Amino acid sequence: MHSAGTMGSKKFVVALLGTAVVAGLASGLSLASAKIVEAPAAPAPPPGSEANFAAELQALFAVGACADTPVPDTVAADAQAIIKRHCEKLHETQTAYRTKWLAKAEPFMRAHVPANLPKIVVYPFAGGDLSTALTVYPDADEITTLSLEPAGDPRTILTLKKQPLKNALSKIAYELGFLYNVNFSNTMNMIAAMRGGQLPTQLVFGLSALWMHGFEPVGLRYFDVLPDGTLQYLTTDAVAKAGDPTKVSAAKRNTVFANVEVQFRKKGSTRTQVYRHIQANLDDNHIAKSPGVFKHLDSKPKIAAMTKAASYLLAWDSFSKVRGFLLNHAVWMISDATGVAPTWGKAAGFEYETWGTFEDTHLEGGHGVAKSWRDEFKAEPTRKLEFRFGYYDKKLRNHMIIMRTAAK
Numbered sequence: 001m002h003s004a005g006t007m008g009s010k011k012f013v014v015a016l017l018g019t020a021v022v023a024g025l026a027s028g029l030s031l032a033s034a035k036i037v038e039a040p041a042a043p044a045p046p047p048g049s050e051a052n053f054a055a056e057l058q059a060l061f062a063v064g065a066c067a068d069t070p071v072p073d074t075v076a077a078d079a080q081a082i083i084k085r086h087c088e089k090l091h092e093t094q095t096a097y098r099t100k101w102l103a104k105a106e107p108f109m110r111a112h113v114p115a116n117l118p119k120i121v122v123y124p125f126a127g128g129d130l131s132t133a134l135t136v137y138p139d140a141d142e143i144t145t146l147s148l149e150p151a152g153d154p155r156t157i158l159t160l161k162k163q164p165l166k167n168a169l170s171k172i173a174y175e176l177g178f179l180y181n182v183n184f185s186n187t188m189n190m191i192a193a194m195r196g197g198q199l200p201t202q203l204v205f206g207l208s209a210l211w212m213h214g215f216e217p218v219g220l221r222y223f224d225v226l227p228d229g230t231l232q233y234l235t236t237d238a239v240a241k242a243g244d245p246t247k248v249s250a251a252k253r254n255t256v257f258a259n260v261e262v263q264f265r266k267k268g269s270t271r272t273q274v275y276r277h278i279q280a281n282l283d284d285n286h287i288a289k290s291p292g293v294f295k296h297l298d299s300k301p302k303i304a305a306m307t308k309a310a311s312y313l314l315a316w317d318s319f320s321k322v323r324g325f326l327l328n329h330a331v332w333m334i335s336d337a338t339g340v341a342p343t344w345g346k347a348a349g350f351e352y353e354t355w356g357t358f359e360d361t362h363l364e365g366g367h368g369v370a371k372s373w374r375d376e377f378k379a380e381p382t383r384k385l386e387f388r389f390g391y392y393d394k395k396l397r398n399h400m401i402i403m404r405t406a407a408k
Helices: 010-017 053-061 077-112 130-136 156-157 162-182 185-195 201-212 234-243 250-256 284-289 291-297 317-329 366-378
Strands: 022-024 036-037 122-123 144-147 215-225 232-235 257-267 273-279 303-307 330-335 348-357 401-404
Touching: 036 162, 053 077, 053 156, 053 201, 053 215, 077 130, 077 162, 077 201, 122 317, 130 144, 130 201, 130 303, 156 273, 162 201, 201 215, 201 257, 201 273, 215 291, 232 257, 234 250, 284 317, 291 317, 303 317, 317 330, 330 348, 366 401
Parallel strands: 122 144, 122 303, 144 273, 303 330
Antiparallel strands: 022 036, 215 232, 215 257, 257 273, 330 401, 348 401
16 A cells, blocks of 8 residues: 555656655655646747646545555645645545455456457446546557536636535545445446536546556547537647636546546556546437437447446437447447347347356346346356446445357
8 A cells, every 4th residue: 555645656646747756765665755847937829729737637636546656846835735635535545445345356257358459448337437447458559438427627726725625535445445445336336426417536546557467648638529420639728618616626627628538558668558538418308319329339340348337228219329339330248237238239239158156136227138237147158256346236236247249
């Protein structure tokens, strides 16, 4: 377990802050004694240029996700004790997640996820769960998660004072703890924590996932999805119109910062990978009214996919479009019983491999496909699953499903 200021990465800070000079960051140095010499103020970017969030990214990685990078002096000077306590608590949660879940799930995925899958991954109904996507697809070129939650305004990490920062970090620690403990998030809790979050809670979830999987973020930008499906990155003008983060409500600002792109790489690697989160309601009515997100998805070639703990929405008639997208684009998908049921998958030429035990759905919303899943599990050999993947079945037993085209 590392404290928030230990093992500071000079390379990371220089890469993000350019001219910042890092001093006194020898291995084992404590948070309180880590000293950073402030860089000269950078000139303001010209109006209309793409907004840059390098300083915010480094601060969020260190303070929110508690990575082993130094806390910049742009964060509230009186908050060091708060940050230290937050990171001590979060490191306990992250360590438990590594030992209890990742230690079992990562070897399984290495053994069962084909190496020749598409490097483009789509994960609908993901909430803040980048971590599972990285467990299954650590080598992806591009991972896109979609959910009802916005990424959030990153600027507040440089403006929040002591008590508001404490409250925001407490919310992050609680919700991350829930996700890491039960392997999914409560949708209503997530919506409340992220739409009105004083910190960009969804983004911090992603940064924590990067940190635990040995990655580091190297770029951060936000975007809108245009009606034709293309991405338009936020400019400095657009960010200015979002309002002063010390004056405008978080709920209003977070709608501007709904969709995020993080460029990241494995520590020591020069290869850049991309993570995008898109705030979207994926039911058929919303797709019809705002087709941009679906057009963006539909423009992708063949993909690898996943979902879990998705309230069985893919079994509902009102989510037929996203279900159809997965059937048309995915060549391999991993899920719990909230994935695409054999009712539709087999008709589209997919085969299934079941793990664990399934008798009935965890929630009533999945009863319509319970028999389809139950019949599939009965027809398959029993394969023991040592870890939880999304929902339990009705009798609290682990289960997981691989759906693949016959060629895979």
